[in-house]
Amino acid sequence: MPGWMLTYIRVVEAVNYRVGRFAMYLLFVLMGILIWSSITKIGSDIGAPINPSLWTLEMAQFVMVAYYILGGPYSMQLGSHVRMDLLYGNWTPERKARFDAFTILLVIGFLAVLLYGAIDSTAYSFRYGERAPSAWRPYLWPVKVIMCLGFALMLLQAIATLLRDIAVMRGVKI
Numbered sequence: 321m322p323g324w325m326l327t328y329i330r331v332v333e334a335v336n337y338r339v340g341r342f343a344m345y346l347l348f349v350l351m352g353i354l355i356w357s358s359i360t361k362i363g364s365d366i367g368a369p370i371n372p373s374l375w376t377l378e379m380a381q382f383v384m385v386a387y388y389i390l391g392g393p394y395s396m397q398l399g400s401h402v403r404m405d406l407l408y409g410n411w412t413p414e415r416k417a418r419f420d421a422f423t424i425l426l427v428i429g430f431l432a433v434l435l436y437g438a439i440d441s442t443a444y445s446f447r448y449g450e451r452a453p454s455a456w457r458p459y460l461w462p463v464k465v466i467m468c469l470g471f472a473l474m475l476l477q478a479i480a481t482l483l484r485d486i487a488v489m490r491g492v493k494i
Contacts (some may be wrong), residue, residue, distance in 0.1 A: 321492045325483050329494065332480040333397055336473055340394020346387040353380045375456045382463045389470030393477040417488035424482045431478055435471040442468050 357376035395401055408416060442464040444450065451457045487494050 321487050321490070321494070325487075326494065329480045329483055332476045336393040336397050336477050339390050339473060340397070343387055343390035343394065346383055346390075350380055350383045350387065353383060374454075375458070378452060378454060378456055378458060382458075385463055386466045386470075389467055390473070392470060393473040396474065396477050396481060413488055414491075417485040421482055421485040421489065424478055424485065428475065428478045428482065431471060431475040435468065435475055438464065438468045438471050 353376055357373060357380070360373045360376070408419070411419070442461060445459075445461040445464050450460045452460055484494055
């Protein structure tokens with residue numbers, strides 16, 4: 321196996337590991353936002369001088385997008401995506417690698433299309449100052465940049481997974 325392949329796999333997986341571990345903590349940020357939302361709504365219902373926050377629903381959605389999108393490559397790296405094990409579980413590692421290499425090519429094509437669309441949408445958002453149609457009206461480019469980053473990391477991880485499958489088919493241990 322060429323050295324550049326091993327370096328590529330190690331670098332991509334190290335980056336995705338760190339980004340994925342960071343993304344795990346976004347769940348606590350999400351919980352904090354939702355707790356704040358509940359407190360302000362309850363406070364306003366009982367007559368306390370607290371105005372219910374208008375930003376909490378959309379901010380929770382944005383954090384959830386970041387959690388989901390940035391955690392995807394880490395999940396792929398760990399092999400924790402859902403897989404149908406009816407036949408797959410009984411296959412040899414080489415046969416699994418052949419099947420995975422075929423399916424990961426389809427995933428790479430899908431991710432390339434998603435990344436292309438995300439980049440186009442992000443450029444539009446920057447160009448026209450796109451905002452959400454709500455009372456809070458936040459700019460949408462930050463969440464779109466996170467989507468582009470997540471799709472790019474997922475695409476890089478899919479290529480690293482393909483390279484790992486090729487190594488397994490050749491009988492090389494990584």
